[in-house]
Amino acid sequence: MAVVTVAAGTAKKPLSGVAFAQSLGDEAVVLVRSWLDRAAVLHRRPDASSERLAGVLKDAQGPAFALGFVDRVARPEDLSVAARNFRQLSGDVPAFLPGILRLLIKLGGFFAPLFPAIVVPIARWALKTLIGHLIIDASDKKLTKSLRHLTRKGDQLNINLLGEAVLGDQEADRRLEGVSRLIAREDVDYVSVKVSSISSQLSMWAYDETVTRVVKRLVPLYQQAAATTPPTFLNLDMEEFKDLDMTLEVFHKVLSDPSLMHYTGGIVLQAYLPEALDAMKKVQAFGAKRTKAGGAPIKVRVVKGANLQMEEVDAAIHDWPLAVLPSKKASDTNYKRV
Numbered sequence: 329m330a331v332v333t334v335a336a337g338t339a340k341k342p343l344s345g346v347a348f349a350q351s352l353g354d355e356a357v358v359l360v361r362s363w364l365d366r367a368a369v370l371h372r373r374p375d376a377s378s379e380r381l382a383g384v385l386k387d388a389q390g391p392a393f394a395l396g397f398v399d400r401v402a403r404p405e406d407l408s409v410a411a412r413n414f415r416q417l418s419g420d421v422p423a424f425l426p427g428i429l430r431l432l433i434k435l436g437g438f439f440a441p442l443f444p445a446i447v448v449p450i451a452r453w454a455l456k457t458l459i460g461h462l463i464i465d466a467s468d469k470k471l472t473k474s475l476r477h478l479t480r481k482g483d484q485l486n487i488n489l490l491g492e493a494v495l496g497d498q499e500a501d502r503r504l505e506g507v508s509r510l511i512a513r514e515d516v517d518y519v520s521v522k523v524s525s526i527s528s529q530l531s532m533w534a535y536d537e538t539v540t541r542v543v544k545r546l547v548p549l550y551q552q553a554a555a556t557t558p559p560t561f562l563n564l565d566m567e568e569f570k571d572l573d574m575t576l577e578v579f580h581k582v583l584s585d586p587s588l589m590h591y592t593g594g595i596v597l598q599a600y601l602p603e604a605l606d607a608m609k610k611v612q613a614f615g616a617k618r619t620k621a622g623g624a625p626i627k628v629r630v631v632k633g634a635n636l637q638m639e640e641v642d643a644a645i646h647d648w649p650l651a652v653l654p655s656k657k658a659s660d661t662n663y664k665r666v
Contacts, residue, residue, distance in 0.1 A: 370481045380458050387424035393417065394458075402452050411444035414451055463490065466506070475515045486563065488520040500528045504545060511553050511560045520563040520596075521549070523575050530574065539574060543581045550582055554591040563594040563629060569639060569651040572601060580614050589623040599663035600633030600652045608666050630666050632659050 384390035400413035418437020421430045440447040464474040466489065478485055487510055494500040504526045510516050524530060526549075527542045553560040564582075566575045579595045582588065595611060597604050608628065615626045636652060636659075643650045653659045 370483070383424040384422070384458070387422045389420065389422040390424060393420070393422050397451075397455060401448065402455055407444040407448045408441070410448045411440035414440040414448065466510075471513075472515065479515075484518065485516075486518045486520055487516055488565070489525070494525060494528045496528050500526055500545075504549065508549060508552060511549070511556065511562075516560065517558065518561045518563070519553070520565045521546075522565045522567055522571075523578055524567050524571060530571075532570065532574075535574070539577050539581065542574070542578050546578065546582050547585050547588070550585075550588050550591065550593065554588060559591060561592065561594060561627075563596060563627075565596045566598065568635060568642075569601060572598075572603060572607060576607060576610060579611075583614075583618065583623075583626065589618070589621070592624045592626060594627035594629060596629045596631055597666065598631055598633035598652075599666050600636060600659035602653060602662070604630075604662055604666050630663065632656075632663050 384394050396413075396417050400417065401410045404410040404413070415437040418434050418440075421433050423430075425433070436447050436451055440451070464478075465471060475485065489503065489506050489510070494503055507519060507521050507526065510519050523542050523546075527538075527545055529538075530542075531538050550562055553562045564575060564579050566572060575595070579593070583591070583593050597607050597611070601607070608630075611626070611628055619625050633652065636656075639650060639652045653662060
């Protein structure tokens with residue numbers, strides 16, 4: 329049974345059982361309140377872009393409209409295609425938007441097929457004003473300015489290069505080089521990377537060979553991160569259910585390299601995976617063994633997971649059961665369990 333001692337006057341009284349659990353709850357409340365108080369001091373006025381994005385997420389139609397706009401208007405290279413899609417989307421504008429903005433979207437959708445070279449760039453600019461505070465330009469000049477602005481109040485940043493699974497070796501090499509450039513920057517101390525983003529053709533039919541190939545690509549990256557002053561923290565993220573076992577094994581093998589025994593690395597676990605709790609136990613066992621051998625501790629970041637729709641599509645295409653938990657409620661429950 330876990331036992332903790334707390335100060336009570338000049339004596340120390342051990343707590344256990346229900347009292348210990350209650351003390352943890354009280355400490356958690358105090359900690360969260362300190363976070364909220366600090367946030368209130370640092371951010372006295374809500375950011376306008378954040379408020380607009382919050383409105384998108386609260387509206388029942390908001391997420392579908394936003395995703396449709398990104399996929400069908402912002403992404404196509406052909407402006408005529410984007411314009412036709414814009415007209416279709418403008419027929420069902422979410423109610424959370426101000427009346428004048430809904431009117432402008434409807435007008436823009438009507439005229440977009442007639443003047444795509446004019447209307448589509450304006451529509452894309454409007455989208456950028458909505459989510460621009462979440463995405464920054466990774467070019468050296470603009471990134472320096474953005475990082476300076478975002479950290480001016482003491483905030484710590486987790487930098488993640490956009491883009492998911494790569495399709496070929498050249499693209500994987502470019503992504504790996506991009507992460508390496510981030511690590512080399514003095515103003516970056518925390519970077520996230522996915523196995524699927526720095527190595528192409530992750531074959532489950534050649535599992536051992538694939539793990540070996542990925543580890544070979546990642547170890548130099550981790551060695552570079554460990555050599556910076558202070559060391560750059562690397563967080564090994566994951567995307568899909570099928571990445572879980574491979575990501576865990578890659579993480580174990582990379583941090584088991586003798587040159588990285590004193591480097592603290594991290595891994596992300598997604599709570600919407602039914603296996604998340606077992607994965608956490610494996611990571612904890614690995615971390616305990618590592619520190620017992622004189623190595624550095626590791627960090628685990630638990631998230632709820634954000635690819636339910638993609639997993640649903642994958643299950644439907646292959647006609648197999650859904651690999652992740654089927655609802656937000658189930659994911660939230662597993663999050664607390666983990």
